[in-house]
Amino acid sequence: MKRYLSLLFFLFSISCFAQNNFRGGEYIHHAGECVSQSEYTRIHQMLSENIQMLRAKGLLPQNARNTLEYSWPLRQADGFSYNEIYGISNFVDHNEEYSSSDTPSTITDYNCQSRSYDTGDGYNHSGTDYFTWPFGWKMMADKHAEIIAIADGTIIGKDDGNHDENCTFNGDTWNALYVLHEDNSVSWYGHMKKNSLTTKDIGESVVAGEYLGVIGSSGNSTGPHLHLEIYKNGNLIDPYLGTCNPTIIESCWEEQKPYREPSINTILTHDADPNFLDCPSPTQSIENHNIQNCFQAGQAVYFAAYYHDQIAGLLAQYRVIMPNGTIFQNWQHASPETYNASYWYWWWTLPSNAMSGIWTFEVKFGGETVTHEFSVGNVLATSISGPITPEPLTSITYSTSNQNGFTYEWTIENGTILDGQGTSEVMVEWEDLSEGEICVTNINATDCISTASCLMVDIIAVHINEAKILNSLEIAPNPNNGQFTIILEWGRTAENINIQLLNTAGQEVQEIFSGDILEGRQGFFVNWPLAAGVYLLIIQGLEIIETQKIVVP
Numbered sequence: 001m002k003r004y005l006s007l008l009f010f011l012f013s014i015s016c017f018a019q020n021n022f023r024g025g026e027y028i029h030h031a032g033e034c035v036s037q038s039e040y041t042r043i044h045q046m047l048s049e050n051i052q053m054l055r056a057k058g059l060l061p062q063n064a065r066n067t068l069e070y071s072w073p074l075r076q077a078d079g080f081s082y083n084e085i086y087g088i089s090n091f092v093d094h095n096e097e098y099s100s101s102d103t104p105s106t107i108t109d110y111n112c113q114s115r116s117y118d119t120g121d122g123y124n125h126s127g128t129d130y131f132t133w134p135f136g137w138k139m140m141a142d143k144h145a146e147i148i149a150i151a152d153g154t155i156i157g158k159d160d161g162n163h164d165e166n167c168t169f170n171g172d173t174w175n176a177l178y179v180l181h182e183d184n185s186v187s188w189y190g191h192m193k194k195n196s197l198t199t200k201d202i203g204e205s206v207v208a209g210e211y212l213g214v215i216g217s218s219g220n221s222t223g224p225h226l227h228l229e230i231y232k233n234g235n236l237i238d239p240y241l242g243t244c245n246p247t248i249i250e251s252c253w254e255e256q257k258p259y260r261e262p263s264i265n266t267i268l269t270h271d272a273d274p275n276f277l278d279c280p281s282p283t284q285s286i287e288n289h290n291i292q293n294c295f296q297a298g299q300a301v302y303f304a305a306y307y308h309d310q311i312a313g314l315l316a317q318y319r320v321i322m323p324n325g326t327i328f329q330n331w332q333h334a335s336p337e338t339y340n341a342s343y344w345y346w347w348w349t350l351p352s353n354a355m356s357g358i359w360t361f362e363v364k365f366g367g368e369t370v371t372h373e374f375s376v377g378n379v380l381a382t383s384i385s386g387p388i389t390p391e392p393l394t395s396i397t398y399s400t401s402n403q404n405g406f407t408y409e410w411t412i413e414n415g416t417i418l419d420g421q422g423t424s425e426v427m428v429e430w431e432d433l434s435e436g437e438i439c440v441t442n443i444n445a446t447d448c449i450s451t452a453s454c455l456m457v458d459i460i461a462v463h464i465n466e467a468k469i470l471n472s473l474e475i476a477p478n479p480n481n482g483q484f485t486i487i488l489e490w491g492r493t494a495e496n497i498n499i500q501l502l503n504t505a506g507q508e509v510q511e512i513f514s515g516d517i518l519e520g521r522q523g524f525f526v527n528w529p530l531a532a533g534v535y536l537l538i539i540q541g542l543e544i545i546e547t548q549k550i551v552v553p
Contacts, residue, residue: 024344029089068183070150087308092238110242127229136224153181164216167279174219270302294448297354304345323357379450479551482530
């Protein structure tokens with residue numbers, strides 16, 4: 001599936017910008033033999049042996065279902081926000097002839113079209129290729145696109161540990177998972193990212209929608225994609241119902257997607273032309289994508305839209321909206337041809353007095369609206385409030401102004417952040433040292449970061465170690481579930497001692513002891529229903545303050 005770019009400078013209808021501020025075109029995915037004949041022989045033999053072994057152990061169901069409907073094999077990993085993550089480059093080739101100089105057109109997919117391939121050495125494409133788009137190498141590195149089981153079943157084979165940045169047809173073994181389903185169909189999930197496969201082993205069951213691995217480019221592959229191949233009772237089946245698919249009489253999908261599904265995969269902002277990568281190298285493993293969400297007035301912004309199954313003439317409407325709702329630019333565009341994958345981008349230089357804040361890039365296409373936010377101007381730092389002469393080993397609160405949509409990254413020197421990381425308020429504990437520093441950076445909704453705001457503190461020494469009132473303090477067990485024993489070794493009699501258990505907000509949870517304590521060994525058993533969290537045991541008197549953390553997991 002080697003890729004190259006075909007630049008097409010086509011403008012359907014556009015306003016408010018010069019035509020030379022526009023680029024884009026088709027993103028072509030070349031094909032080759034996904035699985036060599038020697039690999040087919042090895043895989044089929046391995047699976048046959050494993051099935052016999054698992055049946056002998058009673059790990060496979062004895063009675064097969066007649067029919068089974070498949071769910072979609074891909075999902076977006078948590079933490080990512082593309083509208084779609086894939087395109088389809090190739091279906092199963094149902095034409096039994098092979099390409100040659102005499103018969104160049106020997107391809108027939110399930111829909112009686114030629115969205116597949118074969119090779120002159122006798123290979124007809126036997127599966128469906130779902131490629132990640134856009135920036136497939138970056139998506140692979142980020143583990144963005146996950147492969148999931150299309151139906152309940154049992155793992156009957158695994159290949160893993162093989163190189164996953166292939167970009168040539170090399171005969172390498174791919175990383176793959178093989179699942180036997182309840183209707184005796186077997187699904188092959190090939191070209192996975194190395195070491196991303198489920199930790200489940202051969203003989204263990206999976207359910208529909210369960211994580212199997214990450215899309216990669218292992219084996220005979222020139223770019224990240226999933227090759228899904230399905231067999232039933234030893235015969236290849238194509239799960240897509242169509243006039244030219246003789247392998248099934250009804251669709252195998254719970255809901256079969258249309259042959260063309262015009263969709264926006266994502267829209268992005270860049271600070272330079274987006275570039276694509278044919279093949280990773282030791283010095284470059286992902287694309288020079290130039291994705292950027294943080295801009296300054298006077299800077300050029302590149303507005304890009306990435307599609308799969310874009311149909312010729314289908315209009316897309318674009319807008320760039322300023323923070324006050326005013327339209328900065330708007331235009332419309334349609335592709336001159338129908339493409340499996342395509343991209344188009346425009347760029348403008350922001351005015352020198354561009355409004356600061358969060359801007360919105362919006363595209364309407366095929367009945368759906370996709371938006372992308374980006375920032376113009378600096379994210380402002382905010383000051384920190386809290387004591388500048390804190391006591392050590394006690395819980396102290398520091399805060400900064402809480403802004404809607406922001407997260408906060410706190411750092412501390414000579415102390416520990418106990419709770420609140422990511423929020424505008426944290427609970428900290430300073431060490432018993434003379435100085436400390438706490439800092440915060442503000443991160444807005446587009447992941448733009450402010451400069452750090454810091455607060456220096458002078459830590460007050462409060463221990464009277466030379467008095468040797470308390471020789472030792474032991475809490476067992478710690479961590480615990482709210483049941484623990486406090487063992488104290490007193491060096492001499494101590495008056496007006498108060499022993500308390502506090503939460504991280506400094507509130508008393510339980511008073512354990514109050515009064516005078518004689519020299520020697522003392523023990524206290526605590527049995528209190530505590531919620532999970534961090535607590536502080538405080539021992540305080542006229543000449544002593546001692547604290548120790550207690551953890552309830």
